[in-house]
Amino acid sequence: MQADLEIVVKHEVPLIITSLGAVSELIQSVHGYGGLVFHDVIMKRLAQKAAAAGIDGLTLVSAGAGGHAGTINPIALVGEIRSFFDKTILLAGCISTGQDVAAALQMGADLAYTGTRFINTTESEALPEYKQMIIESSASDVIYTAAISGVPANFLRPSLEQMGITEEMWEKTVDVDFGNELIANDEAKAWKTIWSAGQGITKIGDSPKTSILVARLRKEFKIAIEIQSKLLA
């Protein structure tokens, strides 16, 4: 961590994203050269801690997000954190289209943050089987469990089943022995052979080039805002 921070400071990396604990020492070091630090949070208490540490922006990882998702509805989460945090708020979780980006801004976020949608791009190095599973699965195929990596995260049910992991195993929530009982005691395995995705897969039906996807997101965003402004008229 210390060595990583030294490299960050040496190269004056303009934007740092942290998760699992906002560290004021890191924030001060990055502020020292004029950089910004954004931090992932899933609930108000963690957002308050990060705000007290001097964070510049908060990524609110709401229910249904890919990876280490939260459990709180995005509308509630943005409302709760906006009430005391007036710096940059990014909303994460199930944002797959330009219309979803517009919805995030409507809820009160400054920016939208998207992960799962970009697994299905030609540039992404995810296995073809992983991308195909995302196309074929629906929101109810996303399983939220701590039994795989020790921290609650969302994984694709068919990939759990493919690895011989049963519902009884992924529903195990109590007294997990982090040394021995985790299904993926090598953390990397949790992401390499047991595949994570968010509930936003329900709107993913292809794997385009990133440039094409971004152009589509822009177009959808514009249409969504135009429809909203027509409501005013």
Ligand SMILES: Cc1cc2nc3c(=O)[nH]c(=O)nc-3n(C[C@H](O)[C@H](O)[C@H](O)COP(=O)(O)O)c2cc1C
């Ligand atoms: C396969 C996968 C791996 C992820 N790995 C990380 C990670 O290492 N660190 C992190 O802070 N967030 C990680 N995330 C979460 C994303 O940064 C982001 O918050 C999330 O994907 C947004 O929700 P969405 O997937 O519904 O768009 C990961 C997400 C996915 C799908």
